[in-house]
Amino acid sequence: MDHVLDLSLDAAALTAQLVDIPSVSGDETALADAVERALRALPHLSVERDGDAIVARTDLGRAERVLLAGHIDTVPIADNVPSRLDADGVLWGCGTSDMKSGVAVQLRVAATVPAPNRDVTFVFYDHEEVDAELSGLKRLGDHHPEWLAGDFAVLLEPTDGLVEGGCKGTLRVRVETTGKRAHSARDWLGDNAIHKAAPILDRLAAYEARHAEIDGLLYRECLNAVMIEGGNAGNVIPDACAVIVNFRFAPDRDEAAALAHVREVFDGFDVVLTDSAPGALPGLAHPAAAAFVEAVGAEVAAKDGWTDVARFSAFGVPAVNYGPGDPKLAHTREEHVATAAVLEAEERLRAWLTR
16 A cells, blocks of 8 residues: 655644554555655655665755754554544654654655755654664665765654753663572572672662763763563572663763773673663754754753764764654653644744744
């Protein structure tokens, strides 16, 4: 079935159309096809595609190029597709907040601003909600870095209408203990590796997280156990245990410094790095970022989580997060977005690109 997106609809109605085309990570092709068809119908844009990622550009010779970016995939559907609009103007459904409302705003700007005051690159990409190595944005950066060149980027992740600068980095480690296996009826013959994990949990419970103020924005670091692995059977003294720890670190630390800090916290234990991604500094002093903040008239805050602004930072493009959805609703069964918030985001971005 060929789905058709109507770009003459406002961003709220277009959000509903996007939600009604399921696009769980790994199954984005139907939506990617619909986005590509809609963009190729716009004569002022050139359109490229890599897998299920689509990039559309204006080429007007403006002095500055900005990127509007968003992922088209969602987490698995939780009985919340198709979308539902209630009497209070709230649209319910998978992806309404994270982040099909932001994608709808991108599409509307692409359709209704044929001659923006800055050249614009619109980036729609796949596989954001899964392992970082599968990211469509990473793939674009690897295969076609020239498609992502620009002076400034806006990632339309849900921010509840705030401009969120930068993002925290994240890493995961296994803090491991070892012991000696034995029958649980003769525990004196063994050495319980799970019991040895108690000091790890004590250190986490006593840990005082650092707060870092960067460019006037407050980033709160977080160090937490997220899983514990250990045990062989109900009658066996375990000989191995691992506490899986996640560190969300302020963007003034790089990955090496973050890992060194975690190793210091767990000095005396084996610490094995399993996953890591850098943060991104706010970049709000960049002229394009300052102009964006002024144009949209939104409050500015630090981004608590990790987003692809970190990838754009690695590409050499300063970026901020700005979108109409509430991030606290992302990935929930009750995900929804106020249509008024979507329309406001659409108008703010149009004003920024036409003043």
